[in-house]
Structures are given as structure tokens and as C-alpha cells.
Amino acid sequence: MATRASERSAEPMRIGVDEQGGLPLPWLGPAMQHAQALERSHALLLQGPAGAGHLEFAGLLAQAWLCEAPGRAGRGAMPCGRCASCHLVRTRSHPDLLLVLPDAWRARLGWLGDDEAGAKPDAKPSRDIRVEQVRQAIDWSHQTSGRGRGKLMLLHPADALNGPSANALLKTLEEPAAGLRLLLSSTDPERLLPTLRSRCQRLKLDLPDDAAATAWLQARGLDEPAPLLALASGSPLEALAWGEEGITPGWLAELPQRVAAGDASAFSGRPLPRAIDLLLKLAHDLMAQAAGGAPRFYIASRWPPPADMAGLVAWQRALLRAARHDEHPWNAALLVESLVTQATVLWPKAAAGRAPRNMPPLHSAR
Numbered sequence: 001m002a003t004r005a006s007e008r009s010a011e012p013m014r015i016g017v018d019e020q021g022g023l024p025l026p027w028l029g030p031a032m033q034h035a036q037a038l039e040r041s042h043a044l045l046l047q048g049p050a051g052a053g054h055l056e057f058a059g060l061l062a063q064a065w066l067c068e069a070p071g072r073a074g075r076g077a078m079p080c081g082r083c084a085s086c087h088l089v090r091t092r093s094h095p096d097l098l099l100v101l102p103d104a105w106r107a108r109l110g111w112l113g114d115d116e117a118g119a120k121p122d123a124k125p126s127r128d129i130r131v132e133q134v135r136q137a138i139d140w141s142h143q144t145s146g147r148g149r150g151k152l153m154l155l156h157p158a159d160a161l162n163g164p165s166a167n168a169l170l171k172t173l174e175e176p177a178a179g180l181r182l183l184l185s186s187t188d189p190e191r192l193l194p195t196l197r198s199r200c201q202r203l204k205l206d207l208p209d210d211a212a213a214t215a216w217l218q219a220r221g222l223d224e225p226a227p228l229l230a231l232a233s234g235s236p237l238e239a240l241a242w243g244e245e246g247i248t249p250g251w252l253a254e255l256p257q258r259v260a261a262g263d264a265s266a267f268s269g270r271p272l273p274r275a276i277d278l279l280l281k282l283a284h285d286l287m288a289q290a291a292g293g294a295p296r297f298y299i300a301s302r303w304p305p306p307a308d309m310a311g312l313v314a315w316q317r318a319l320l321r322a323a324r325h326d327e328h329p330w331n332a333a334l335l336v337e338s339l340v341t342q343a344t345v346l347w348p349k350a351a352a353g354r355a356p357r358n359m360p361p362l363h364s365a366r
């Protein structure tokens with residue numbers, strides 16, 4: 001549901017293994033073994049659920065492909081972490097590795113200085129991979145390899161390729177320059193041009209299991225990770241991002257009742273896309289509840305009585321409409337307030353603007 005789940009700015013992004021061979025994320029190891037079996041492919045499509053660590057994995061794979069001491073100390077498919085090339089990948093200064101990301105992603109990661117490829121300094125950073133970036137990447141691919149182990153172009157996320165940039169890339173995917181490999185990452189490969197997809201070998205990236213995700217989050221100071229993990233559909237990266245935005249298990253527990261009571265204050269100060277994401281997930285769970293099912297995102301919440309299904313469908317439509325236009329909010333706070341007010345009519349027996357009779361009193365947020 002959350003298409004922006006992995007657009008986060010939690011911990012600083014780590015590219016590749018460190019000097020001791022430590023992985024940027026502990027669950028990336030198995031996919032590295034699978035990648036080794038695809039060694040001959042010149043184009044790889046890395047796919048998996050949002051928040052699985054696509055960019056971290058792509059950086060790890062890039063480091064392994066370019067490593068100048070592969071297999072050192074019996075590390076198998078892993079990069080050595082210590083050679084000059086591994087160091088250059090880690091610092092994003094390897095001459096044979098090109099990271100092609102939307103400007104909005106590079107801004108969030110603090111990488112804007114890396115490559116100015118036609119970006120307009122005053123404009124809002126683009127969420128697309130621009131055709132100018134792809135053209136510049138193709139020019140780069142025809143230059144001689146700096147360190148003689150081939151070149152690697154990483155496009156992340158490939159879903160951000162718009163029509164012109166995808167078309168510009170097609171010929172390079174068909175007939176790449178000698179020694180060039182391409183790595184595309186995607187959380188939703190079906191959104192890519194079929195002609196792009198069909199030219200890539202696929203590699204699947206999985207989320208860690210609950211136990212591993214829980215341990216990783218606890219090591220980062222989240223004492224009770226389960227409700228945040230559920231909100232994040234099992235992605236520990238996304239759960240951590242929610243935690244860093246001040247979302248706590250207690251806050252999540254109260255949200256359904258606060259929304260049912262028309263209380264929009266829970267969302268004040270939150271970016272509009274995040275507020276709408278929280279509301280869409282709530283709409284999903286309210287539908288599950290109305291149909292007699294269990295919630296998926298707000299697993300430990302106290303719930304208002306089941307809401308009117310027809311009204312829920314209409315509310316969800318309003319939320320989806322708002323989500324499509326969240327780049328141009330005329331007034332984000334008013335929009336969220338209006339969406340929350342619309343939710344109160346889903347419980348016709350409750351007095352307008354007040355909690356249904358059988359609700360316990362609400363505590364203030366956090």
C-alpha cells in the first residue's frame with residue numbers, strides 16, 4: 001500500500017561492507033548467494049517488497065562485482081571490504097560505478113553534491129529519473145573502465161524511470177557497451193515497461209523474518225517493535241523510520257478511536273504523504289474489521305464499533321484521491337482535518353464530532 005515506504009531518511013545510508021566485512025543490513029546475505037549464480041547476466045532486476053533494503057543490497061552487489069580481492073578470507077560471494085575498490089564503492093567515488101537516482105532521493109540521502117546532471121538548483125527535486133540523467137549515464141558507459149574490472153550502472157528505483165528515460169535506456173539494455181552491467185531495483189516490477197523487464201534477469205530480495213526484524217529493531221532502541229513492524233508491513237527499515245518520526249505503540253493503539261472521534265490533532269506536524277498513508281492503512285483495517293476480519297496494520301489498537309462499509313469505501317476513495325495529489329496540497333493541515341472529519345460520518349450512531357458512547361475516554365497523543 002505504501003508506495004513510498006522505502007523513501008526514508010532514517011539512519012545514514014551505508015553502501016557495501018565495512019572493512020571488517022560487516023553487512024549494511026544483516027538480512028542481505030542469502031540474496032548475495034543467489035546473485036552469485038547469476039554472475040553472467042549483464043542486466044539484473046532486483047525486486048522485492050518496499051523496505052527490504054534495495055539500495056543497500058545494490059551497493060553491496062556493486063562492491064562485490066568491482067572488488068579487486070574477491071574470495072579473500074573465504075568470504076565467498078561477499079566483497080572483501082579492504083581493497084581500494086571496496087573503499088571507493090563505500091565512499092561513492094568509484095570511477096566505474098554510477099548511481100542513477102531521482103534528485104528527490106539524492107536530496108533525502110544527502111547525496112545531492114554527487115552529480116548535478118542538469119538538476120535545477122531552485123526547483124523542487126524531481127521524483128523521476130530524468131532523461132538527461134539517463135543520457136549522461138549512457139555517455140559515461142562508453143568511457144573506458146577506470147580500474148579495468150568493467151563498469152556498473154545502478155538505477156534506483158527503476159520504477160522512477162519515466163517514459164522518455166525508460167525509452168532512452170532501452171538500447172543500452174539491448175546492446176550494452178563492452179564490460180557494462182546494469183542493476184535496476186524495483187518494489188513494483190509490473191510498473192516497468194515490459195521491454196525493460198524482459199531484458200533483465202530477476203533477483204528476489206526478501207524482508208527478514210519477524211524474529212530477525214525484531215532483534216534488529218531492538219538493537220536500535222525500539223523496545224516494543226511488533227506494532228511498528230505491523231504498520232510497516234514487516235519492513236524493519238520502515239518501522240524504524242516510523243519510530244524516528246515519533247510514532248509509538250501507544251500512539252498507534254489510540255489512533256483508530258481518535259480518528260473516529262474526528263480528532264485530527266494526531267497528525268499535526270506530520271508530512272502530508274505520511275498522514276495519508278496512516279489514514280489509508282486505517283481505512284484498510286476498518287474494512288477488515290467491518291467484514292469480521294483482523295486488522296493488518298494497527299494490530300494492538302482499541303477500535304471503535306465496526307463502521308458503515310459503503311461509507312468506508314467512499315472515505316478510502318477520498319484518501320486515494322488525496323494521495324495522488326499530495327505533491328500540491330493547497331493546505332496540508334486543512335486537508336487532513338477534512339479527511340478526518342469525513343471519517344466521523346462512518347459511525348452514524350455517534351453524535352457528530354463526538355466519540356461513540358461505548359468508547360473509553362481518549363488520552364492525549366504520546
Ligand SMILES: [Zn+2]
Nearest residue numbers: 067080083086
Ligand atoms: Zn574488495
